[in-house]
Amino acid sequence: MKIAVDAMGGDYAPKVIIEGAITAAREYGCQIALVGIKERIEEELRKIPDLPNTIEIIHASEVIQMDEPAALSIRKRRDSSIVRSIELLKQGKAEAFFSAGNTGAVVCAATLGLGMLSEVERPGIAIIMPTVKENPTLIIDVGANIDAKPMHLLQYAAMAQAYYCHIFNYDLPSVGLLNIGEEEAKGTDFVKETYHLLEESHLNFQGNVEGKDIFKGKTEVVICDGFIGNVTLKVSEGVAEAFGALLKRELTSSLMAKIGSLFVYNALKRFKKSFDYSEYGGAPLLGVNGIVIIGHGRSNAKAIKNAIKVAIKEVENNVNQKMLESVKKLTYSV
Amino acid sequence: MKIAVDAMGGDYAPKVIIEGAITAAREYGCQIALVGIKERIEEELRKIPDLPNTIEIIHASEVIQMDEPAALSIRKRRDSSIVRSIELLKQGKAEAFFSAGNTGAVVCAATLGLGMLSEVERPGIAIIMPTVKENPTLIIDVGANIDAKPMHLLQYAAMAQAYYCHIFNYDLPSVGLLNIGEEEAKGTDFVKETYHLLEESHLNFQGNVEGKDIFKGKTEVVICDGFIGNVTLKVSEGVAEAFGALLKRELTSSLMAKIGSLFVYNALKRFKKSFDYSEYGGAPLLGVNGIVIIGHGRSNAKAIKNAIKVAIKEVENNVNQKMLESVKKLTYSV
Numbered sequence: 001m002k003i004a005v006d007a008m009g010g011d012y013a014p015k016v017i018i019e020g021a022i023t024a025a026r027e028y029g030c031q032i033a034l035v036g037i038k039e040r041i042e043e044e045l046r047k048i049p050d051l052p053n054t055i056e057i058i059h060a061s062e063v064i065q066m067d068e069p070a071a072l073s074i075r076k077r078r079d080s081s082i083v084r085s086i087e088l089l090k091q092g093k094a095e096a097f098f099s100a101g102n103t104g105a106v107v108c109a110a111t112l113g114l115g116m117l118s119e120v121e122r123p124g125i126a127i128i129m130p131t132v133k134e135n136p137t138l139i140i141d142v143g144a145n146i147d148a149k150p151m152h153l154l155q156y157a158a159m160a161q162a163y164y165c166h167i168f169n170y171d172l173p174s175v176g177l178l179n180i181g182e183e184e185a186k187g188t189d190f191v192k193e194t195y196h197l198l199e200e201s202h203l204n205f206q207g208n209v210e211g212k213d214i215f216k217g218k219t220e221v222v223i224c225d226g227f228i229g230n231v232t233l234k235v236s237e238g239v240a241e242a243f244g245a246l247l248k249r250e251l252t253s254s255l256m257a258k259i260g261s262l263f264v265y266n267a268l269k270r271f272k273k274s275f276d277y278s279e280y281g282g283a284p285l286l287g288v289n290g291i292v293i294i295g296h297g298r299s300n301a302k303a304i305k306n307a308i309k310v311a312i313k314e315v316e317n318n319v320n321q322k323m324l325e326s327v328k329k330l331t332y333s334v
Numbered sequence: 335m336k337i338a339v340d341a342m343g344g345d346y347a348p349k350v351i352i353e354g355a356i357t358a359a360r361e362y363g364c365q366i367a368l369v370g371i372k373e374r375i376e377e378e379l380r381k382i383p384d385l386p387n388t389i390e391i392i393h394a395s396e397v398i399q400m401d402e403p404a405a406l407s408i409r410k411r412r413d414s415s416i417v418r419s420i421e422l423l424k425q426g427k428a429e430a431f432f433s434a435g436n437t438g439a440v441v442c443a444a445t446l447g448l449g450m451l452s453e454v455e456r457p458g459i460a461i462i463m464p465t466v467k468e469n470p471t472l473i474i475d476v477g478a479n480i481d482a483k484p485m486h487l488l489q490y491a492a493m494a495q496a497y498y499c500h501i502f503n504y505d506l507p508s509v510g511l512l513n514i515g516e517e518e519a520k521g522t523d524f525v526k527e528t529y530h531l532l533e534e535s536h537l538n539f540q541g542n543v544e545g546k547d548i549f550k551g552k553t554e555v556v557i558c559d560g561f562i563g564n565v566t567l568k569v570s571e572g573v574a575e576a577f578g579a580l581l582k583r584e585l586t587s588s589l590m591a592k593i594g595s596l597f598v599y600n601a602l603k604r605f606k607k608s609f610d611y612s613e614y615g616g617a618p619l620l621g622v623n624g625i626v627i628i629g630h631g632r633s634n635a636k637a638i639k640n641a642i643k644v645a646i647k648e649v650e651n652n653v654n655q656k657m658l659e660s661v662k663k664l665t666y667s668v
Contacts, residue, residue, distance in 0.1 A: 067517070132576050143514060146522055180477060180564040183401070188480055188561055211565045212572030227522055228565055230514040234545030235566050239573040242466050242549035247581075250601035257601040263594020267584035 001315055003308055004085040004094035007036035008063045009101020011297045017100060018044045020304025025052045027305065028312055033058050033094055036081040060084040066297060070104030074112070082106055086113035089290045096311035098282060100295030100304065107144045107285060107294075114290040117324050122148065123287035124156045124226070125294060126163065127233055128280040131217030138164050139178075139214065139222045140286060142229035150194040153177075153223050155327055157203050159286045160221045162326040166317045167310070168220075176209030176219035178228060184208070194223070202329050244272075281306030284314065286323065291315055335649055337642050338419040338428035341370035342397045343435020345631045351434060352378045354638025359386045361639065362646055367392050367428055370415040394418040400631060404438025408446070416440055420447035423624045430645035432616060434629030434638065441478045441619060441628075448624040451658050456482065457621035458490045458560070459628060460497065461567055462614040465551030472498050473512075473548065473556045474620060476563035484528040487511075487557050489661055491537050493620045494555040496660040500651045501644070502554075510543030510553035512562060518542070528557070536663050578606075615640030618648065620657065625649055 005021045007014040014036060021032045031054045034041050038059040045051060062080040064073045074083055082101055086109045088094040099106045103125070111123055124141030131137050140156045141148065157175045164173035177195055179187045184195060186208060198205040206219050211232065214222055224232065251261045261268070273279065281303045282293040291314045293307045314320070339355045341348040348370060355366045365388040368375050372393040379385060396414040398407045408417055416435055420443045422428040433440045437459070445457055458475030465471050474490045475482065491509045498507040511529055513521045518529060520542060532539040540553050545566065548556055558566065585595045595602070607613065615637045616627040625648045627641045648654070 069519070130576075132579050146514065178565065180480065180561060180568075185403070191561075210572075211568030211570075212575065214569065215572040215576035227514060227525075228562060231512065231545045231562055232565060232569050234514075235548065235569045236545075236573050238544075238546030238549040239570050240577065241546065242464075243574065243577050245466050247605050250605040251598060253601055253604075257598050260594045260597020260599075260601070264585060264591050264598060265594075267587060267591040267594070270587075271581050271584040 001312060002031040002033055002094045003311055004033045004035055004058070004088045004097045005304075005308070006081045006085055006097070006099035006101050007034040007041050008060075008081040009099040010295060010299050011066075012300070013100065014040050014044055016299070016301050017304055018048075020299070020301035021308065022048060022052065022055065023301060024305045024308035025054045028309060030054065030308065030312055031056070033088060035060050035085045035088070037061060037063070058084060058088065064102045064105045066102050068102060068105065070102065070108045073102065073105050074109045082109050083113070086110055090114060095315045096291035096293065098293045098295060098304065098307050098311055100297060100299040103143065103294055106292065110285055110288045110290065110292045114288045116287055117289050117320060117327065119327050120155055120159070120287040122152045122155075123285055124152070124159070125283050126160055126286050127229075127283045129214055129236065131215050133217035135168060135170065135217060135220060136280070137214050137217055137220060137222055139224065139229055139232065141224065141226040142233045142283065143226045144285065146226040146230070148225040150190060150197050153194045153225065154197040154201060154330060156286070157198055157205070157221065157223045158201070158326040158330055159323040160223070161203055162322040163284065163286060163319055164220050166319050166322050167313055170220060172204050173220035174204045174206045175221045175223060176206050176213065178222050178224035178232070179208035179210065182208050182210065190225070198223070201331070279306060281308070281310055284310065289320070291320065335646060336365040336367055336428045337645055338367045338369055338392070338422045338431045339638075339642070340415045340419055340431070340433035340435050341368040341375050342394075342415040343433040344629060344633050345400075346634070347434065348374055348378055350633070350635050351638055352382075354633070354635035355642065356382060356386065356389060357635060358639045358642035359388045362643060364388065364642065364646055365390070367422060369394050369419045369422070371395060371397070392418060392422065398436050398439045400436050402436060402439065404436065404442045407436065407439050408443045416443050417447070420444055424448055429649045430625035430627065432627045432629060432638065432641050432645055434631060434633040437477065437628055440626065444619055444622045444624065444626045448622045450621055451623050451654060451661065453661050454489055454493070454621040456486045456489070457619050458486070458493070459617050460494055460620050461563075461617045463548055463570065465549050467551035469502060469504065469551060469554060470614070471548050471551055471554060471556055473558065473563055473566065475558065475560040476567045476617065477560045478619065480560040480564070482559040484524060484531050487528045487559065488531040488535060488664060490620070491532055491539070491555065491557045492535070492660040492664055493657040494557070495537055496656040497618065497620060497653055498554050500653050500656050501647055504554060506538050507554035508538045508540045509555045509557060510540050510547065512556050512558035512566070513542035513544065516542050516544065524559070532557070535665070613640065615642070615644055618644065623654070625654065
């Protein structure tokens with residue numbers, strides 16, 4: 001199995017991307033196509049001893065910057081690592097694609113280059129969130145589609161339920177709709193219409209959930225439009241960061257606290273791990289006709305390795321076919 | 335100065351509400367009208383030694399439950415603590431009102447009973463959020479108005495900037511618009527239109543902010559519609575709760591960690607305080623023609639005391655007049 005990796009995308013590219021990809025090649029025995037500027041990739045590879053022979057370089061001369069407008073950048077930069085990687089997928093030369101680069105550009109390039117799964121109207125980015133339970137929560141959409149229609153959310157639910165089932169080996173994941181209260185009558189007209197569609201569907205819909213329920217793991221899957229989902233994601237990151245910074249400040253504020261910190265070091269380390277996005281690595285882009293995983297711009301090598309692991313699992317479990325079947329069972333009239 | 339307090343609202347009413355109100359009467363020398371079922375209030379008051387003589391009871395025979403539909407409940411329960419309290423304000427028999435009861439009912443009763451500040455179209459609930467900086471962030475709206483128009487958000491901004499200035503003694507608070515990216519072109523049409531209105535206004539508008547910026551204190555005021563704001567609030571609560579639960583779990587997981595926790599006890603306590611909503615007490619309802627503070631359903635006595643402190647400050651600083659002047663300076667054509 002070959003995974004195309006955008007060597008140029010992300011805040012620490014290409015170094016950290018390449019490190020993560022090579023660790024994945026070693027641990028999972030997959031082939032890796034590092035896509036990007038050949039000279040820069042070679043320079044990094046030279047520093048790595050005992051390079052596995054499952055690594056190849058696909059040259060792409062251009063780099064799409066993190067803040068470039070998505071649609072324009074993929075039209076202008078045909079020889080960018082993102083556009084070239086999507087072509088590899090389309091030509092069947094790679095089974096999956098990982099990028100920690102410009103999210104909008106990846107979504108655009110994947111949507112235009114690969115097309116959608118049959119009947120699916122819009123792609124959605126799903127994020128795996130930690131919970132106080134054993135299982136994480138999968139939220140979709142966190143920003144691919146900010147002008148969503150209720151039907152798009154219904155399709156996200158169908159895809160996400162199938163995805164969760166086959167990636168986390170979980171029998172019948174439940175689906176919740178992100179709203180401002182649990183009662184059916186709550187929320188905007190958009191949310192109420194979505195509620196109705198979900199209720200009528202074959203899915204394991206459990207009604208509305210609130211923002212705080214995400215981290216309680218009330219339902220395995222949470223559905224929302226891309227604007228709300230993106231705000232949710234960034235608010236979560238913001239609270240976790242502020243929490244971490246304030247905790248650190250207090251724990252280094254006195255000699256007593258510093259000594260105590262040594263005792264609780266392992267506990268704090270485990271605690272930190274439970275909120276560490278790099279454990280899951282990346283966010284799958286669901287709905288496109290191919291396997292695409294989007295990484296955080298600040299992805300470290302571990303996150304990249306884990307994202308590739310998820311990509312492999314998606315391919316092995318034929319997740320796109322499972323999602324497609326779930327969407328086809330929806331009985332709405334198009 | 336007299337503050338009307340909804341003795342029947344909140345998860346721990348009337349006991350905890352009355353405790354908080356009496357502490358406020360003692361500390362700030364204000365008069366308190368406890369509004370609710372007379373017998374139940376008297377029962378609680380009998381337990382309190384040295385009752386200040388600034389406490390009076392206003393009987394209201396009905397209680398609006400936390401989950402009752404807002405509009406219906408205030409029409410049906412004319413003799414409820416919420417409706418009666420608003421009447422006290424309207425008649426000039428109290429200067430401000432605090433309730434930890436049904437938020438929707440308070441918003442409805444206040445809007446219908448007091449009317450709006452001249453030119454203001456919709457009320458908004460503002461929440462004070464802790465940041466890693468010294469000053470908190472004020473977010474509006476967190477749920478009063480879920481079908482907002484861009485002009486409502488502009489008015490929120492005008493009110494919130496004035497509010498922040500006079501409540502936190504802060505010279506020129508800056509205003510940010512909650513969006514999914516910093517660039518002007520980001521977001522839905524709704525957000526883009528709001529951006530344009532804010533940019534053209536006299537306000538100290540600093541552009542878009544993202545969810546994570548709230549806790550960094552990037553701008554003093556953050557504007558959003560009530561649906562997004564409510565999700566933001568609940569996601570923040572959820573992450574903080576999950577964080578706290580996981581931290582506790584780890585810190586009690588081994589003898590070593592338990593011993594260490596004793597050393598870091600004070601640090602953890604200060605840390606907890608920085609995320610403690612009860613430090614600020616309540617959320618002002620901005621835009622209505624009167625001073626109304628809404629408390630969290632789980633408000634403890636300290637939160638109630640602090641909410642009353644904020645109410646007093648709003649009255650003393652004539653904040654509604656200042657907000658009105660700020661709104662009147664807006665040059666949009668109605």
